[in-house]
Amino acid sequence: MNYDFKSVEQKWQKIWEENKTFEAKEDYSKPKFYSLVEFPYPSGAGMHVGHIKAYSGLEVVSRKRRLQGYNVLFPLGFDAYGLPTENYAIKTGIHPRKVTDDNIKNFTSQLKRVGFSFDWSKTIDTTDENYYKWTQWIFLKMFEKGLAFRDKTLINYCPSCKVVLSNEDSQGGKCDICHSTIVQKSKDVWYLRITDYADKLLEGLKEVDYLPNVKLQQENWIGKSTGAFVDFSIKQVDEKLKIYTTRPDTLFGVTFMVIAPEHPIIEKYKDKISNYSELVDYKTECAKKTEFERTQLVKDKTGVKIEGLSAINPINDKEIPIYISDYVMMGYGTGAIMAVPAHDERDYDFAKKFGIDIIEVLKGGDITKAAYTESGEHVNSGFLNGIVDKNEAVEKATAYLAEKGIGEKGVQYKMKDWAFNRQRYWGEPIPIVYCDKCGMVPVPYEELPLKLPKVDEFKPGQDGESPLAKVESFVNCKCPKCGAPARRETDTMPQWAGSSWYFLRYIDPKNDKVFADKEKLKYWMPVDWYNGGMEHVTRHLIYSRFWHRFLYDLGEVPCKEPYAKRTAQGLILGPDGDKMSKSKGNVVDPNDVVDEYGADVLRTYVLFMGDYEKAAPWSKDAVKGCKRFIDRTFSLLDIVNDSEEYSEKLETSFHKTIKKVSSDIETLKYNTAIASLMTLLNEIYSAGSITRKELKTFILLLNPFAPHITEEMWQLAGFGGMLNEASWPEYDESKCVDSTIEIVVQVNGKLKAKLSVNAESSQDEILSIAKEDEKVKSAIEGKNIIKEIYVKGKLVNIVAK
RNA sequence: GCGGGUGUGGCGGAAUUGGCAGACGCGCUAGACUUAGGAUCUAGUGUCUUUCGAUGUGCAGGUUCAACUCCUGUCACCCGCACCA
Numbered sequence: 001m002n003y004d005f006k007s008v009e010q011k012w013q014k015i016w017e018e019n020k021t022f023e024a025k026e027d028y029s030k031p032k033f034y035s036l037v038e039f040p041y042p043s044g045a046g047m048h049v050g051h052i053k054a055y056s057g058l059e060v061v062s063r064k065r066r067l068q069g070y071n072v073l074f075p076l077g078f079d080a081y082g083l084p085t086e087n088y089a090i091k092t093g094i095h096p097r098k099v100t101d102d103n104i105k106n107f108t109s110q111l112k113r114v115g116f117s118f119d120w121s122k123t124i125d126t127t128d129e130n131y132y133k134w135t136q137w138i139f140l141k142m143f144e145k146g147l148a149f150r151d152k153t154l155i156n157y158c159p160s161c162k163v164v165l166s167n168e169d170s171q172g173g174k175c176d177i178c179h180s181t182i183v184q185k186s187k188d189v190w191y192l193r194i195t196d197y198a199d200k201l202l203e204g205l206k207e208v209d210y211l212p213n214v215k216l217q218q219e220n221w222i223g224k225s226t227g228a229f230v231d232f233s234i235k236q237v238d239e240k241l242k243i244y245t246t247r248p249d250t251l252f253g254v255t256f257m258v259i260a261p262e263h264p265i266i267e268k269y270k271d272k273i274s275n276y277s278e279l280v281d282y283k284t285e286c287a288k289k290t291e292f293e294r295t296q297l298v299k300d301k302t303g304v305k306i307e308g309l310s311a312i313n314p315i316n317d318k319e320i321p322i323y324i325s326d327y328v329m330m331g332y333g334t335g336a337i338m339a340v341p342a343h344d345e346r347d348y349d350f351a352k353k354f355g356i357d358i359i360e361v362l363k364g365g366d367i368t369k370a371a372y373t374e375s376g377e378h379v380n381s382g383f384l385n386g387i388v389d390k391n392e393a394v395e396k397a398t399a400y401l402a403e404k405g406i407g408e409k410g411v412q413y414k415m416k417d418w419a420f421n422r423q424r425y426w427g428e429p430i431p432i433v434y435c436d437k438c439g440m441v442p443v444p445y446e447e448l449p450l451k452l453p454k455v456d457e458f459k460p461g462q463d464g465e466s467p468l469a470k471v472e473s474f475v476n477c478k479c480p481k482c483g484a485p486a487r488r489e490t491d492t493m494p495q496w497a498g499s500s501w502y503f504l505r506y507i508d509p510k511n512d513k514v515f516a517d518k519e520k521l522k523y524w525m526p527v528d529w530y531n532g533g534m535e536h537v538t539r540h541l542i543y544s545r546f547w548h549r550f551l552y553d554l555g556e557v558p559c560k561e562p563y564a565k566r567t568a569q570g571l572i573l574g575p576d577g578d579k580m581s582k583s584k585g586n587v588v589d590p591n592d593v594v595d596e597y598g599a600d601v602l603r604t605y606v607l608f609m610g611d612y613e614k615a616a617p618w619s620k621d622a623v624k625g626c627k628r629f630i631d632r633t634f635s636l637l638d639i640v641n642d643s644e645e646y647s648e649k650l651e652t653s654f655h656k657t658i659k660k661v662s663s664d665i666e667t668l669k670y671n672t673a674i675a676s677l678m679t680l681l682n683e684i685y686s687a688g689s690i691t692r693k694e695l696k697t698f699i700l701l702l703n704p705f706a707p708h709i710t711e712e713m714w715q716l717a718g719f720g721g722m723l724n725e726a727s728w729p730e731y732d733e734s735k736c737v738d739s740t741i742e743i744v745v746q747v748n749g750k751l752k753a754k755l756s757v758n759a760e761s762s763q764d765e766i767l768s769i770a771k772e773d774e775k776v777k778s779a780i781e782g783k784n785i786i787k788e789i790y791v792k793g794k795l796v797n798i799v800a801k
Numbered sequence: 802g803c804g805g806g807u808g809u810g811g812c813g814g815a816a817u818u819g820g821c822a823g824a825c826g827c828g829c830u831a832g833a834c835u836u837a838g839g840a841u842c843u844a845g846u847g848u849c850u851u852u853c854g855a856u857g858u859g860c861a862g863g864u865u866c867a868a869c870u871c872c873u874g875u876c877a878c879c880c881g882c883a884c885c886a
Contacts, residue, residue: 217882332886622812671813746867789867
């Protein structure tokens with residue numbers, strides 16, 4: 001019988017849709033399972049096989065959970081604000097609203113062709129006013145709590161995209177979107193005070209089940225360090241220079257100080273500084289350096305001594321010089337450091353170049369050759385002398401500083417506050433009004449959503465002004481507080497805003513009273529399993545944990561952490577082994593695969609192609625292997641007999657396969673789960689026929705991977721009802737072991753024979769059978785047996801000399 | 802430089818965690834069926850060797866009756882972060 005995948009797949013997709021087969025039920029008596037995949041950005045290019053792989057993992061888990069009796073929520077929506085759409089609109093003149101709607105339609109129909117069991121009744125679109133109403137609502141709550149604020153500061157600015165970028169969006173000094181070089185600019189921008197949540201975000205990691213490297217990357221991103229702040233007084237003026245250090249115990253080794261070129265004391269005391277113009281020249285020079293130059297010249301330290309100001313080391317009252325250098329940055333700590341050249345590589349390089357004293361305060365290295373950065377016995381350190389333990393010394397030093405009032409314990413994070421605005425059209429308007437009398441006034445909650453006005457011109461202004469600034473009817477408004485004429489904020493939110501809470505809206509997407517009903521949240525949250533790409537681990541994942549934790553503190557959500565478990569899939573590379581990209585022309589379109597082989601084959605292949613968590617190249621030939629597997633599965637209908645039991649021959653294999661497929665699905669080992677089904681299929685064909693019970697089990701095990709063909713076979717075999725109403729097969733542990741087992745016989749670790757013995761055989765029996773074997777006999781002939789090793793059920797090793 | 806990871810046939814990848822290396826799939830070889838085959842089926846397929854056998858998981862050592870797996874050193878590639886005081 002030939003399998004006509006085209007008509008079968010269409011038939012079942014239609015039935016599933018009509019029957020609302022995969023809609024989550026509001027039946028709280030059942031155990032729930034919330035599986036979440038990262039929602040796509042609906043680009044004009046359409047779906048990519050990478051999307052298919054990303055969704056297939058939890059698709060399999062979700063289908064299995066339904067068969068296991070769970071009430072499953074497996075939704076998908078669209079993260080539709082963003083630059084590509086806006087740039088496309090600028091180029092073509094087509095409104096982003098229309099572009100977005102078209103792309104969403106296209107994505108949806110492509111996804112439906114693959115037969116994913118998403119609950120489409122719960123879909124969302126972040127650009128829908130009924131959605132972004134609540135994004136704005138959360139922003140206002142943050143504003144209320146002082147977590148959203150405006151500050152004039154140096155920002156990362158992309159001259160090509162004409163937008164302000166967060167640190168996360170400008171890694172390596174390049175724009176994340178267009179890869180142009182970022183420049184620093186002073187501007188008033190919106191921030192979200194994510195640093196207030198640094199500790200909570202760090203703490204929360206302890207209670208979740210994330211991949212170890214995901215946790216690690218988040219920890220590194222937050223970058224917590226503990227140490228101390230120390231005040232150094234400046235000799236010539238009444239001013240303290242505050243520094244941050246992780247090693248206050250090395251204070252006796254300080255021989256100079258370094259401040260960032262932008263440090264404010266330079267301006268403040270320029271009258272006292274005799275070489276002020278030299279310092280300004282250096283600062284200008286530094287500002288010109290690109291990020292690339294800065295990192296390339298790491299080892300070659302530059303700087304200028306400040307003439308006219310010097311510092312006093314508070315621990316021994318010694319006078320020390322102050323330098324400016326770009327190896328100290330204004331953005332971390334206090335923008336000033338105490339330099340301990342003997343025990344810090346950067347300070348060492350700097351001291352060598354400028355001929356500054358190097359004083360050893362930790363024994364163990366040779367400071368004439370290099371900085372010694374390990375721990376060791378304290379020397380030349382007054383009250384710290386003799387202490388070896390680093391922590392003890394740090395504690396003692398910190399206590400001393402506090403006692404003398406010259407310093408205190410301190411904590412620093414690498415993570416910066418989140419620059420939360422873009423000068424762009426296609427984003428959520430920030431619901432704030434500027435009034436001359438009242439200052440910044442939030443748009444009242446009942447006036448939300450603050451709608452994005454329809455415009456025809458999407459280009460940002462010359463100086464990076466938002467396109468909204470030109471829309472008079474939007475900008476001009478009345479102050480909600482005093483009624484006086486006022487102006488609206490014209491910046492919009494960054495792309496990360498909408499995705500920071502979308503998993504909450506899926507639970508209750510049509511609610512117009514609250515962002516989601518509390519009872520529903522209580523039942524469905526947290527997300528049980530969240531899968532996505534490694535590239536979102538430090539941005540989206542941290543941002544959304546931050547928003548969720550904020551909502552928890554507000555009492556709006558029932559749990560601290562949004563995601564109980566997080567995994568990540570590996571990329572699909574092009575057939576040439578390179579990352580897929582339009583420019584290389586190595587992109588595989590899932591539509592073509594569905595057309596040629598069918599959705600079941602596509603789904604099976606993306607999971608079979610290799611380790612789910614690793615990158616693997618696409619192979620057009622290997623897809624055919626999955627096609628054969630699907631076709632051969634269908635032909636099982638030709639060899640089915642009437643028995644309603646497992647056959648003697650295959651019973652053990654079936655129990656083993658149920659066990660393996662069940663556990664492999666839980667540990668992302670989809671490739672070996674499918675491989676074991678292929679093995680079982682081969683065994684069935686060797687056996688010549690399949691019982692009805694065996695067919696039923698096989699169909700159920702394959703169903704999460706290949707739902708269309710299994711649903712069709714279920715119906716053709718007359719098992720009754722829809723497949724999703726059936727139960728996941730059970731296995732019996734005692735039936736997973738064969739009655740006869742194969743024992744490997746080695747002599748001196750080398751394979752000599754394989755014995756087929758009864759599983760019940762004793763060690764002595766097996767040994768004596770082993771020694772009867774001709775090859776074993778000749779291998780041990782004339783030698784003394786020194787040792788006999790027996791590994792139960794596996795092998796015998798005879799050591800003979 | 803720091804952190805994490807990977808290295809197994811012609812290819813993608815398995816290996817119950819120290820116990821038969823190469824499951825499963827692709828590709829390839831031979832055969833069958835066929836007007837035909839880029840369809841299907843059967844058999845074979847790490848390397849060397851005619852056989853016996855030897856050898857084999859990046860490389861060099863070590864531990865062990867036994868090592869892809871553990872230890873020491875080393876090389877290569879990939880992914881993060883990048884002067885974080």
